[in-house]
Amino acid sequence: MDRRLNAILEELVGRELQELPQVARDAAKLLVYEVREGLPVEAAKAEAARMLGDDVDLALAAAEDAGLGRRAGLEREAVRLSYPTWLLEAFTNDFGPVGGAALAEAMNRRAPMALRVNTARISREALAARLAEST
Numbered sequence: 001m002d003r004r005l006n007a008i009l010e011e012l013v014g015r016e017l018q019e020l021p022q023v024a025r026d027a028a029k030l031l032v033y034e035v036r037e038g039l040p041v042e043a044a045k046a047e048a049a050r051m052l053g054d055d056v057d058l059a060l061a062a063a064e065d066a067g068l069g070r071r072a073g074l075e076r077e078a079v080r081l082s083y084p085t086w087l088l089e090a091f092t093n094d095f096g097p098v099g100g101a102a103l104a105e106a107m108n109r110r111a112p113m114a115l116r117v118n119t120a121r122i123s124r125e126a127l128a129a130r131l132a133e134s135t
Contacts (some may be wrong), residue, residue: 004082005029007067
């Protein structure tokens with residue numbers, strides 16, 4: 001989600017991100033990601049101000065349309081899904097507007113996890129029980 005996180009940070013900071021050191025940019029993007037994933041804004045507020053050298057309203061980062069304000073059409077959708085515009089355009093050309101967006105959204109989801117079990121060492125049931133205990 002790098003493109004979307006960059007857009008959100010630019011919106012929050014109000015200037016180009018190249019002015020910030022790379023380490024501060026990456027750490028700020030991680031904070032924005034964590035806020036979008038449910039981290040309370042108050043827990044990240046002081047750290048964001050320290051990194052960015054400015055008091056920013058992190059609550060805006062959690063908004064549904066964060067980072068999309070100045071964009072429209074395919075560009076907006078590409079930023080929302082964090083894809084290069086040319087790639088989303090190719091998806092749209094091949095599968096239509098709805099199908100292209102659906103493909104990009106599907107590729108953003110985590111793949112199902114699969115495990116191979118060495119049945120010479122442990123049975124499938126025993127491994128499943130051990131994994132269930134550890135979570």
